[in-house]
Each structure stands twice: as structure tokens, then as C-alpha cells.
Amino acid sequence: MSAKKILIFDDDTTILEIITIIFEENGYQVEISETSHDILEKVSQFQPDVILMDNWIPKIGGVQATQLLKSHEEFRSIPVIYVTANNDIVRLAEEAQADDYVAKPFNLDDLEDKVAKYLEA
Amino acid sequence: MTSASGRRQSICNTLIMETENTKTELVVIGGSAGSLQVILEMLKKLKNGLGIPIVLVLHRKAYSNNILQTLLQQFISIEVVEIDDKTEIQNNKVYVVPADYHLLFENKNMMSLDFSEKMNYSRPSIDVTFKSAAEVYGESLVGVLLSGANADGVEGLGFIKKNKGKVWIQEPETAEVDYMPKHALLEVACDLIITPDNLAGYINQL
Numbered sequence: 001m002s003a004k005k006i007l008i009f010d011d012d013t014t015i016l017e018i019i020t021i022i023f024e025e026n027g028y029q030v031e032i033s034e035t036s037h038d039i040l041e042k043v044s045q046f047q048p049d050v051i052l053m054d055n056w057i058p059k060i061g062g063v064q065a066t067q068l069l070k071s072h073e074e075f076r077s078i079p080v081i082y083v084t085a086n087n088d089i090v091r092l093a094e095e096a097q098a099d100d101y102v103a104k105p106f107n108l109d110d111l112e113d114k115v116a117k118y119l120e121a
Numbered sequence: 122m123t124s125a126s127g128r129r130q131s132i133c134n135t136l137i138m139e140t141e142n143t144k145t146e147l148v149v150i151g152g153s154a155g156s157l158q159v160i161l162e163m164l165k166k167l168k169n170g171l172g173i174p175i176v177l178v179l180h181r182k183a184y185s186n187n188i189l190q191t192l193l194q195q196f197i198s199i200e201v202v203e204i205d206d207k208t209e210i211q212n213n214k215v216y217v218v219p220a221d222y223h224l225l226f227e228n229k230n231m232m233s234l235d236f237s238e239k240m241n242y243s244r245p246s247i248d249v250t251f252k253s254a255a256e257v258y259g260e261s262l263v264g265v266l267l268s269g270a271n272a273d274g275v276e277g278l279g280f281i282k283k284n285k286g287k288v289w290i291q292e293p294e295t296a297e298v299d300y301m302p303k304h305a306l307l308e309v310a311c312d313l314i315i316t317p318d319n320l321a322g323y324i325n326q327l
Contacts, residue, residue, distance in 0.1 A: 011182070012181075012182050012188065013154070013181075013182060014157065014179070014181050014182065014188065014189050014192075015188060015192070017155075017157040017158070018157055018161070018192050021157065021158055021161060085186060104186075104188060105186070105187065105188045105191035105192065107195065108192065108195050109195075
């Protein structure tokens, strides 16, 4: 069975480094991006099973980036988990049309559980 | 034939034996790109009841919040503390320097934060903290330099050495980004070359 693929959009290299280590240790294939530049191309090339999207991702923010993905038929079914420290997380995730959300700072086990939930579906 | 890294290893071990009677009071670990993998591996293996404090000076994005402390705490039962200005130093704690501040040691009981210019394009700068710690702790300090893409920390390691502290450097072949440890090995006489697997073991023995 091939490894499940996660694409992470976050501009905080600390977070990217730790999440990558954790998910790779658990057998996932991880691709990271510090910007939403060329997001459609990145998603098209990597074909992720799930996407983690930070609210403050540079270029276009997380809301617009997620909306852009969801407006394209070929990417619409890829689950997007919205990640932010913003108190308005529920509204932002809804506005973005994300499938779910995780508040920062997150518990790594909770994040893994949430990702796993979408990969099992 | 002995490899270059083998020669370095034997020199380092000899020096460690010569200095092993000095009681270590503080370990300061500096790292940049690729260092978190080593830190996580170390945290998982550190013994509880550590008789010393450990301070982590890691290059981070300027406006990071306390996410590093929160994430690291999930790997270890020892308390991980993000340093505030005038934070008291206590044994058996792991301290993390906050983003966008330099860390200084006022004395062996107190740390302070400083917002002066960046050093080596970095704030926190590993050099700044290594030098400050070396002045306060002298021979009872261990300075560790890990993976990274610039030379921050190398000059500080030299200062630690000059003040009779111990210098540990990550084996460049095990570093995700080897520039920082490679440069350090060229510039500073190290006491020990460490790997991600054995760092915690050496700290546990201090």
C-alpha cells in the first residue's frame, strides 16, 4: 500500500519541521510549502490525500487559497483542514469552505487523529 | 586508515576525559535549519530528574508565538519553559528562547531578554547566548551546536572554549544542513562530536 500524502501550507518553519518529522515517522509522505504561490500546480503535482492550511499563508491567505482549491472540480474532494490561532476559527474555516479545523497551538496526537479521520473516510 | 571523522572523534574523547571532573551546571544548545529533529530525539530520551537546566537557542521566524514550547512539551515530561525577561534558572527544566529576542545570563540564577540588533542575521543569536553563558558559567558550561545553514554559534563556541567550557558539535554527516557544524569543527577544538542518537545519553551522564 502506498503512503498517504499530506500537503502542508504554513510559513512557520518550526511548525513545518516538527509536523513533517511526526507524520513521516508515522509512515506518511509529506510535502510542505511556505507560501500559497502556485497552489493549484503544487496540489496537482503532489496529489495529496489531505491538506493542512494555515490562515496566514503568504501570497493569498488561507481563506482565499482554500476557496480557490474548492472552486476547482478536480481538487474539491481533497479534505482541507484549516489551522489557525485566530479565535474566529470556526467562521474562517466556514468562509474558506474547509472540511475541518484545528486550533493552534495544537496537540500533535489530536492533529494526527484528525488527519487519520479523513484518510479513513 | 582512519577517517577524518574518526580522527576528530578520538581527539574529542581524549579531551572529554581530561575535563570530566568539572561539574556541569548548564547545557546550552544552539541550532538552526534541521536541528529540531535532533532536539526531538534528545527530548524523548532525556531522563527525568536532570540535575541541570538545558537552554535551547533555535533560529525561528520573528513573529512565532509560543508554539515551539507547546509542541516540544508534548515529547517530554520535564517542564519546557518559554523564557520571559528575568526568568529564574532551575534544574530539571528545558528552556526555550522566544522568537525575536537575544538571551543573556545575568548570573547563575537569572536570564534576561534583549532586543538589540540581530547578529549573523539572527535574533535570537546563538553567538550572543553562548558568549553570555560562557562569561557566567565558565568551565561548568557545555555548549552544543547542531545542524544549520549559517555560521551563528561558531564564534560563541570559541568563546566557551576560551572560558574553559566544553564544546560539543553535531557530526556533520548526521546533520540535515551541515554548514554550521562543519564550520564549527574547522574553527573550534571540540570536546565531543555528538549524533542525534547519543546526545541525550551524554547529557544524562553529566
